Amino acid sequence: MYRDILVIGAGVLGLSSALHLKRLNPDRKVLVIDKFGGPGQGNTAKSAGIFLNLFTTEINYLLSDSTIDWFFHLQNELGYNLSLRRCGYLYLLNEARYRRLKAPISKMRKKGIELRTFGKEDLKRMIPDLVTDFGEEETELMGLEPVEAGILGVKCGSVDTDALARSLEAEFLKLGGEVSYRITATRLIIRPERELGVPGEPFVWQDIRVAGAETSKGEILAGTTVVAAGVWSERLLDPIGFDALMRPKKRVIFVFKHSRLRRLRDARGFSEHNILPFTHIPEISVYMKADPAEGSIWLGCADDFGRGYGLEDDPQPEGELYSNNIYHALVRFLPCFENVRPVNMWAGQRAINRYDRIPVVAPAPGMIYVGSATGYGITKCDALGRTVAALDAGEKGVELFGGRRLKAADLGIETRNVGKEVFKV
């Protein structure tokens, strides 16, 4: 089987790439394959489903800010219900962190990123359940620092990732794209640029290119192969010696539904939605998301140093991670969680680029790899998809949704030029 373009992975990055590739190449056959049974069923489905534009590097800001605009275009102009809710992204910070972030915050404000800051008194009033003064036990014994300030990103919020993946797939199919599920790519096919037709090729002295993939349903040859398989990409890339700079790490989400959490969930004054913003407490590596439809609160744990790297097909939440770990510190900040147990939990994996925590869109002969970094793939997916399509077309510049531009090569590996993200909690 031959296709002009083969996209491996029907998560948000693969589908965004496919959509823009097909848009720029209406006459070329573009096929997306995925090992799962539908769009966005890998780690897209296991993510917290947030969008945010809180970055100090120009590239991260452009990628995320333009993708958020695209989400609202999808919902408001194209009619897809993505359950977009601009409820804000709130960082609850201790004094040292807040002081350290003052310069990055002013850098972000200069870019035009809308931010609100809250002092301890504001936070006490708006989140009555939050304890902002600690005793000796918390500070001396446990080493916890109380919250001193809050920073709210206004153009941030939540998106229904399932609806997002389906809308991207629908737009792609509308243009004549083709999607096949339950097909696993098992190996990238490497061919010499100039085939001799003798046994043993490719030889080390030949220039080589990716010519498609072997899959669980046979060989698919392609002019361009886009590897957008998220954390699973290493299974395809390691054997051909292509290092995409990404390593997989588990993250776990717990779901709570309890009358005692209602006041927390319905925190007023942060946005017109009058619900708790997406709230991150870096002191304990925890973030929370209020889900008004379900009446629940999601609590995610994105611990980093100490949490091992390693690809898992079916990652599971550790039973005690909440009850005998997060819980001890969480109830010091939010006593409303006392004796409240999760009603549901799951684990996913995120691909981390330790070097600069900025996405990678990198070409190799016959191939383009696209991957996000540190779990912020959803909020950058449209811009990354447009970058893939521009690279494939041999264009140096990428026009993002809304007309802003970036240089495609900046997201590459040898040509990388992205700066360093200094907004790090």
Place this chain on the structure above:
Amino acid sequence: MYRDILVIGAGVLGLSSALHLKRLNPDRKVLVIDKFGGPGQGNTAKSAGIFLNLFTTEINYLLSDSTIDWFFHLQNELGYNLSLRRCGYLYLLNEARYRRLKAPISKMRKKGIELRTFGKEDLKRMIPDLVTDFGEEETELMGLEPVEAGILGVKCGSVDTDALARSLEAEFLKLGGEVSYRITATRLIIRPERELGVPGEPFVWQDIRVAGAETSKGEILAGTTVVAAGVWSERLLDPIGFDALMRPKKRVIFVFKHSRLRRLRDARGFSEHNILPFTHIPEISVYMKADPAEGSIWLGCADDFGRGYGLEDDPQPEGELYSNNIYHALVRFLPCFENVRPVNMWAGQRAINRYDRIPVVAPAPGMIYVGSATGYGITKCDALGRTVAALDAGEKGVELFGGRRLKAADLGIETRNVGKEVFKV
């Protein structure tokens, strides 16, 4: 068991680190452990044993140039016979590569790196076995470009890696250092900075540090743990979620001993030694080293894209890699290899940092990781060891052998500031 400093790995990086750590801390107990039975028995023993200073980045130049000076100090002043031979490092380049490298070459010359260039006619005279004109079969069918020019790094050559590792060990032992062989570190021990003494620690909300290692001979606690285990480092670092930016790749070396290769081996005019310089032909991913003591030529293959990543404990050379692969192209450049078969071969692994191909010396609480990149660990080992010792001492600057200085943080990960190496063949 407790030691002030535990160094994992007795290769050239581990032993250099241990030596300088002990030198700066004569009263602290420094222990080096290694899974092999002696110094430098891992991939140090499998390397080609070269030193070179051909780099355009200031950091790579400082690391390598000062380490070469240290090697000559070890041999000439301290009396270790390292079989140092400044025979030069010769790149044989096609026209396009030579053109592309003109700017990097002039950059290196400005730094003071001594380089000689040779035209086709020079090369023909000095290496009579080299074919410099190709026919249609080579260029059209095989896609090979003939050699147009040569670049020779003068302050480059070969070193006996076994003698080097033993001399570093001897200097370390002389200062009162301690080395234990046949001990495998199986796991880094992680402890909270502030222990509560309750089950389940460390918790995600605790600050953690590396407190030593579990080994095949019991637990070794340490104030500082230096991870210098080469490609094996990932077995220790992945479980604690520390990405050292390095991935392992195999490289293979073949040894030839044949009367027909004598003229090639004894190429005159490149150095006072009147032997073939260390010679790299990037067009076919091959390098050669003449060994006058053995009368042999070593031929290494360092293919990259297409050669898979993956840690192997006992990597083996592929049987056909020479006979049905390299050979086809090699004999077009050097017909003296016709029907000559290797008398020996082995494989090792090198740790590749795809991002910038520059070494990493990166601290984490209680730990320092040191790793080189792209197989150039030997030629930078002394400077990297001094960087480890400076970091451990909390010093920002590193004084290299000979008095030049670099900033330790520049080789870190979050603080990385190394530039990009533009001398890439």
